[in-house]
Amino acid sequence: MTQGSDNPGTGSGTRHPFMAREAAGWLVALSDSECTPEEREEFVAWLRRSNLHVEEFLRISELTKGLSNYRLWPEDSVADLIASARAGDCASVVPIGARASHARDVSGPPTHGRWRPRMAVAASLVIILLTVGVLAGMFDWGSKTYATNVGEIRSITLEDGSVVELNTRSRLRARFTAHERRLQLLAGEAIFNVAKNPHRPFRVSAGSTEIVAVGTQFNVDAHSSSTVVTVLEGRVRVTNNTEIHSPTDRHIELARGEQAVIAKHRPPMRIAAADTAKATAWTERRLFFDGATLADVATEFARYNDRVIRINGDVLAAKRITGVFNSTDQSTFVEFLRTHSGIRVREDARGWTLEPGAKENDTVGAER
Amino acid sequence: MTDGRQRARIAEWVRRWNFDLTRFVERRVRVRADAQDLAQEVYLRLLRTNQIDLIAEPQAYLYRMASNVAAEWRMRARESKPHCSDELEMLLETRTPEVRLDEEQDQARLREALACLGVMPRAVIFLKLREGMTNDEIASHLGITKRMVKRHLLSGYAELRARLIPE
Numbered sequence: 329m330t331q332g333s334d335n336p337g338t339g340s341g342t343r344h345p346f347m348a349r350e351a352a353g354w355l356v357a358l359s360d361s362e363c364t365p366e367e368r369e370e371f372v373a374w375l376r377r378s379n380l381h382v383e384e385f386l387r388i389s390e391l392t393k394g395l396s397n398y399r400l401w402p403e404d405s406v407a408d409l410i411a412s413a414r415a416g417d418c419a420s421v422v423p424i425g426a427r428a429s430h431a432r433d434v435s436g437p438p439t440h441g442r443w444r445p446r447m448a449v450a451a452s453l454v455i456i457l458l459t460v461g462v463l464a465g466m467f468d469w470g471s472k473t474y475a476t477n478v479g480e481i482r483s484i485t486l487e488d489g490s491v492v493e494l495n496t497r498s499r500l501r502a503r504f505t506a507h508e509r510r511l512q513l514l515a516g517e518a519i520f521n522v523a524k525n526p527h528r529p530f531r532v533s534a535g536s537t538e539i540v541a542v543g544t545q546f547n548v549d550a551h552s553s554s555t556v557v558t559v560l561e562g563r564v565r566v567t568n569n570t571e572i573h574s575p576t577d578r579h580i581e582l583a584r585g586e587q588a589v590i591a592k593h594r595p596p597m598r599i600a601a602a603d604t605a606k607a608t609a610w611t612e613r614r615l616f617f618d619g620a621t622l623a624d625v626a627t628e629f630a631r632y633n634d635r636v637i638r639i640n641g642d643v644l645a646a647k648r649i650t651g652v653f654n655s656t657d658q659s660t661f662v663e664f665l666r667t668h669s670g671i672r673v674r675e676d677a678r679g680w681t682l683e684p685g686a687k688e689n690d691t692v693g694a695e696r
Numbered sequence: 697m698t699d700g701r702q703r704a705r706i707a708e709w710v711r712r713w714n715f716d717l718t719r720f721v722e723r724r725v726r727v728r729a730d731a732q733d734l735a736q737e738v739y740l741r742l743l744r745t746n747q748i749d750l751i752a753e754p755q756a757y758l759y760r761m762a763s764n765v766a767a768e769w770r771m772r773a774r775e776s777k778p779h780c781s782d783e784l785e786m787l788l789e790t791r792t793p794e795v796r797l798d799e800e801q802d803q804a805r806l807r808e809a810l811a812c813l814g815v816m817p818r819a820v821i822f823l824k825l826r827e828g829m830t831n832d833e834i835a836s837h838l839g840i841t842k843r844m845v846k847r848h849l850l851s852g853y854a855e856l857r858a859r860l861i862p863e
Contacts, residue, residue: 352853356846358755359824360831365752372754376742383735386720386762388857393721394802395856396825413819413838481760483715491715612764657744 350374351384355392471503476516479632479656481611489523490530495610496632496655497551517549519560519608536570537590546582547607551631554591558607559584566596613655622647622682625661633658635679644671644684716759720766737765809859817852820845 354371357363375381474494476482482494486502488509494500498516502509506528511520513534522530524543532539534550537557544562548555557566559582566588567579580596582588587599587607606616613632617625623645626637632655639645647670653661662680665671672685738761810818816838823829823837831849835842 348857349850349854352850352857355853356849360846368752368754375739375754375758379736379739382739382742382758383731385758386735386738387731387861388853389717389759390721391857391860392825392853393717394806395821409815409819409822410838413815483756485715612767 347380347384348388351381351388354385355388471501473499473501473514475499478634481613488525488528491521493519493521493611495551513548513550516551517547517610519545519547519611521545522562536568536592537596538567538569540565540567547604549607554589556587556589556607557582557596558587558604560604560608566590568594568596609652610655615653615655617649617651617653619648619650621645622649625649629653629655629658629661632656637662637679638681640681640683644682716756716763720759720763734762734765734769738762741765805860806856809856812859813852813855816840817848817855820848821852821856824849 354374357367358371375385474482474484474492476494476496476498479496481496484492484494484500486492486509487504490509492500492511495517498518499514500516500518501512501514503512504510509525509528509530511530511532513532520530520532520541522541522544526542530541532541532548534548534555537548537550537555539546539548539557541562541564544564545560546562546564547558547560549558550556557564561584563581563583565579565581568590569578570593578595580588580598582598585600585604588596589599590596609616615625615628617628620628622639626639630636635658637658651664653664658680662673662675665682666673668685670685672683674681674683738758741761742758810821813821819838820834823834824831829837831842831845834845838845840848
């Protein structure tokens with residue numbers, strides 16, 4: 329944990345007001361639609377240079393969030409404010425602040441000459457905006473696909489205000505009409521936080537499973553052969569659309585805290601009082617294992633990582649693991665196994681190979 | 697030239713990082729975790745991340761990391777002091793009277809700081825944060841260049857930060 333102190337920028341005495349300005353500059357650059365990948369890379373490099381950079385950036389972000397929630401913008405004075413800003417009337421209202429910010433504008437880093445042909449710029453902007461508007465209309469097919477890479481978690485706000493958290497290696501297609509909201513979980517796992525709208529049901533399908541909700545929150549895990557639906561809030565109806573023996577059992581209703589496992593050609597199986605914290609732990613990049621086999625643990629880690637854990641020997645593969653681990657930090661888990669005398673670890677570029685060591689215990693437990 | 701799809705992608709991205717930022721701000725444990733410690737922990741995790749080159753959206757990633765650190769602290773605080781969990785819960789609960797009072801004080805301080813800004817930075821910040829306009833939209837709305845929009849934003853943020861967060 330001493331990495332930070334090796335860094336030249338981390339001493340608490342080296343704080344400089346310029347850092348706040350740099351942080352503000354980054355916030356402006358990143359929120360601009362023309363932000364380039366190079367700029368983002370530079371930003372990451374800047375963050376990694378000092379913890380003070382991280383601190384300044386988080387502080388200024390928090391501040392802007394506070395401002396966007398700010399309730400005290402008095403409506404009439406805002407209209408005046410914009411009118412006077414438009415008229416270029418910079419000397420009014422509070423002269424001190426206006427002067428100070430003006431002076432800073434001139435001394436800012438990207439110095440350049442004043443822009444003369446304002447009208448031309450404004451006119452071309454209008455043309456650009458019009459073009460963009462027309463293109464936006466043309467390219468709206470009504471269906472959008474979202475995907476995540478290995479180890480990636482994405483939060484997606486859908487057009488109706490519903491929020492989807494998409495887990496690692498997942499693909500989701502969304503198609504909205506005036507009468508329904510249809511989503512297809514093509515692969516992986518997701519939490520759906522559904523915005524309430526009884527006139528526009530929210531349908532999620534994963535394989536042959538269909539889930540219908542109105543306004544609720546639930547997790548769908550379709551990464552293995554069977555689909556697991558966990559309800560975090562409200563109620564949903566789960567249907568298995570494949571051929572099954574007893575048609576009356578095709579669908580069940582699930583309440584908060586309930587879970588259903590849907591295997592192919594079987595009616596949905598209800599599991600009451602499921603551990604919802606476990607089902608949603610992935611949003612915090614946590615993996616919970618309660619007596620899982622080492623083979624299962626390795627498979628679960630493989631969902632989130634490019635490097636894999638290979639196990640030699642059936643006895644070792646069946647070893648029980650209990651613990652909480654970071655899903656994208658496999659190396660800590662491997663370090664933890666290394667401390668166990670029954671396991672030998674070999675590391676290479678593709679991952680780790682585990683082999684039985686001298687002595688073996690039956691279970692391994694950890695809290696991390 | 698940006699087309700409709702790219703525009704939609706950017707809009708979606710902005711919504712997403714805003715969501716992460718909201719989570720970060722909500723999870724900040726004001727009482728127990730101070731900003732410095734939080735930044736230190738986030739920084740160390742950032743250094744440990746080896747997929748850094750893969751990060752397409754560093755800002756959202758940073759907020760998520762900060763939000764997760766804050767959440768972990770909250771969890772740990774709950775676990776390590778089981779005997780006073782009620783009290784902690786109360787402190788952490790966002791709608792307590794104390795927090796509401798804090799909010800009111802924050803709002804008053806924001807109002808004061810905003811009043812000290814020039815007309816132009818204030819208008820630009822309002823259109824950006826409250827109205828959610830893009831820099832292009834702000835530029836055409838106020839009849840200034842996009843570069844000026846960015847400059848006013850930068851100086852406005854820096855000025856507010858200097859006034860609102862004491863060293």
